[in-house]
Amino acid sequence: MEIYNTLTRRKETFQPREPGNVYVYVCGPTTYNYIHLGNARPLVFFDTVRRYLAWKGYNVLYIQNFTDVDDKIINRAAEENLDPLELARIYIKEYFKDADALNVRRADMHPVVTEHIEEIIGMVEKLVGNGSAYVVDGDVYFEVRKFAGYGKLSGRTLDDMQAGARVEVDARKRDPLDFVLWKAAKPGEPSWESPWGPGRPGWHIECSAMSLKYLGPNFDIHGGGFDLIFPHHENEIAQSEATTGEQFVRYWVHNGFITVNEEKMSKSLGNFFLVRDILAKFPPETVRFFLLSTHYRSPLDFDDEKLAAAGRGLERIKTSIRLLSEALAKPVQENAKTLIAGSVINKDQSFEMRLDELKDSFEAAMDDDFNTALAIGINFDLARDVNSAVQRLAETVSGADRAVLQKAMDLFKIFNEVLGIFKVDDKGVILLEGAAGDSSDLVEGLVGLIIEVRQESRKKKDWGTADRIRDGLKELGIVLEDTPQGVRWKKQG
Template sequence: MGLHVYNTLTRAKESFQPLVSNRVSMYVCGPTVYNYIHIGNARPAIVFDMVRRYLTYLGYEVTYVSNFTDVDDKIIRAAEETGEDVEQLAEKFIAAYHEDTEALGVQKADLHPRVMKTMDDIIAFIGRLIEKGYAYEADGDVYFKTHSFQGYGKLSDQSVDDLQAGARIEVGEKKQDPLDFALWKGAKSGEIAWDSPWGKGRPGWHIECSAMVKKYLGDTIDIHAGGQDLAFPHHENEIAQSEALTGKTMANYWMHNGYIKVEDEKMSKSLGNFILVHDIVRQFDPNVVRFFMLQSHYRNPINFSDELLQQAKSSYSRIGTFIRNAKHRLELSADLGEPANWQDTINGFRDRFIREMNDDFNTPNAFTVVFDFIKEANRYLENDHSSKRVLQEMLSLLKEWEEVLGVQFEQEEEVLDETIEEWIEKRNEARKNRDFKEADRIRDELQEKGIVLEDTPQGTRWKREN
């Protein structure tokens, strides 16, 4: 079976057929950069990085674009609170985003466009929508005429009539219809603004992505992706704007990842369960966090808790233990050639892995294949006559899967308690002999291995960093 992808637009799994046989164009909605990203932002970053990696593994040349929203109400408010310049604040949190996602194994996009640097294209896009009769200016604001676009609601599977019933015109809005949405917002006093044919202002949220998709990937792309919360209204409005302008399908496949809960509660600032990636990667190995995220199917919701992360850590460590044991055995094994049945076994596991991933990127089942392989490979390690060639093939297959999943399988061996005590004893001896350089070296080496020392009147205590 070739690759099948669940398409939110059709609500079905479809055979993946890109516009160009060996190329894939992919756009993923990125964060609004007014703070450090939370684990909800991290999930699409991890999920669609995995999708990109697997498409590359299948031989596609992937052009991957993910934007930064670097001007909007939240950023302006955050800049006012801190006294920073809007652009300066955005720069700081873009750098933080790259730091946090890189720790989680996320590769940088081929392009990370920003709203501030795409302003001319956004303004031109809005102007053409007005010319074609799909948008109107109202006292410095510009709105999209939602009723003018046939098919509005097709992505979220909602009718215009149902949407109309719940729509309202808020105080200060100048739109003609409750369903109309802002393409351009007239400037408020003291806010950052740009010149436009409709006066100074800044773009609405939805138009930004439409303009970036068109500029960097074209009128029609293969995959448009993001969190489930973006399907409506953000992606619905993107479709309306883009298809109204071009008369073409905006994206052939729409992909959305599921929500994250924290301790069975919806994540929110009011509940105080808003977990920042910046913090969680200091408590847990980022590889464990990514492994945990990919143990659930990307479309399913995830419950996030320290207990579940600890369970994931335990499972993840089994892979690292096997790799250490296999490498140790490799040093001792003779080059006995490669038994034919083991090549068949390895190919069989590879085929199983591909079959699971081809089923809408089913990473939980793919990890089941990985652990079934580890179980079989551990049996082989019990064999006194293991072959270098077989061991090398085993490790090579795990490297292959590691590259697809973006999880680093090889882990540093955990320092045993007895070893720590021995090092502390050596350090105490060095301090007694006033060899403070050696004492500091031992302390620093332990620190690098995640062991923190604390000198007290009762002696030296130690603890492991999580």
């Protein structure tokens, strides 16, 4: 298995710190709002990485944190007239709702910053003690030029960083690139006692302290989005290796940006999409399928039509699984004269051999830097081959038929165990109509379709039809809201 390592800028053969065990840390969200699509991409991708490593037979310890104290949380809490820590707790709960919908498995641990203040202070003390950090008026800064390897992850030189850096102007710093480890308390903000006075952690030190506590130095995989390479992960390396004197992480894995019309998704551009809003229009399995349909290191361009296309592709796989389920339910007659048992399966290029080839191809795709796009393509190949085979069956099937058809279903289950595009019941049966077995996904899909028709009417300046759709939905208890980010809908009352 090969993984692209951001640190070395090449694919490397994966060799974990301990044979048979893999230790993974992924940066989680700052909990001041619902998660957006940019949060969801690493969430789904690294969940898939974890699933695949487990399927390969590794024992995986998977840690994903929450940042529950931060400037953004404090500012949002002030707007909402809430305690910042209470606001963070609210959005941690909301995070799990979205993550569960996207079929993301819970991490082995979800540490939060406010429960690790002791470890953070201890790490900052070590950095001050060994001369890597200095104290100014209750703030503690990491002295970047004391760490010889600074810039090795991002590939930037100190001079380049200083020339182009967007850093806070602070005359108290020894160097503009020095970054804060501990912030002195300000009135009204959460704070904790420390050797330097009351204050709270800087952003970067949090992940270092938590990952080192649970995984130790030189752990296997640290993940996150491209936007975290600098400064967050660069700073993590500096402060962690300055603390321990050992390599911090073996493999750095970063996913690409979400773009909208080929522009990076951002609040400033007004092309910012919350997962909660997307799930109001599209089934969560479609969203997960879409997020995995492009190689993780490539940009992923988002719009409603691309999601709708992903849904149509997913329906092809669903149809094949349904047909296969129906075939497996056919009566078994050992001597049935079926084409597939007597002539197709047992030929040189038999259906059963084809299943083995597809399984090998799927594993090869995932072994090649977690190529989920190619792995999904192999799902389509399996669906096509299954459809062709099932069409040749008679009303009854032989025992040999049933065995090879079950092998095909087991292969769908293997693919799904890794990709997680469908939920399964407690018996491992793939659920094709939503985990709850209700009509919620159907309702969301139908409303989404109606909204698309209304949008087409508006583009054609057919205001009468557009208004009729809006008013008709309102009579049914569904209210449409036209926003700069698109049309949203909600149930009334």
